[in-house]
Amino acid sequence: NDLLAANFIHDGDRLWLIDWDYAGYNSPLFDLGGLASNNEFSADQEHQLLQAYFGSPADADLMRRYAAMKCGSLLREALWSLVSEIHSKIDFDYVAYSDQNLARFRRAYSEFLA
Template sequence: QKLLPIVFGHNDLLPANILDDGNRLWLIDFEYAGFNTAMFDLAGAASNAGMSDEESFAFLTAYFMKEPDEAIRRSHAAMQCASLLREAMWSMVSELYLDAPGIDYVAYTEENLARLDTALENYRTKYGMQKS
């Protein structure tokens, strides 16, 4: 896979953490920010927004200012799995320790595990990985 530089990343790019005031986009909620590969934020934004393969391709094309090659697309698909795994693990912990009114952490965990299963299956299909 293609190596990308380590950058200071947000590491929690959910749609709710991206605000549009009509003039510009604002990132909020930086408690998970730290150094990471840029691909983690790119993959997290795409998976958390439920982007299709076509939308992800357009997103990567806009970011890199050219169409992403196969190595970039593979890295993106792998990091989507990592991002969804992190989100599923966060929601599992939240089931035990958080009690925010109106938030169903069990359902959020199930949603993220289902999305992770789909992302893993897509990765296996595209890149020939076998289930263990």
């Protein structure tokens, strides 16, 4: 549930995924949507991601489910950043981050509804 580029470490031999504090049981599409949105993938890159993960091109049904989970991932990140505005003790502009996340969610949700 937190596939940010900063959570991948390559030690020269292996690729490590770190920062498991937000781990949870859910659809892999949620994580793939988060990975794509956190790294601002283009539509073509998203199709490549899904093809690499599932081993074949994504059909319309898979793309629809992926779009729904991407919206869920973006909404979770937006809600997390809103809570962090109030409770976080680190020096970070959570107001701007919340605004960015809400805008990204609104765009993705509008595309999902279209």
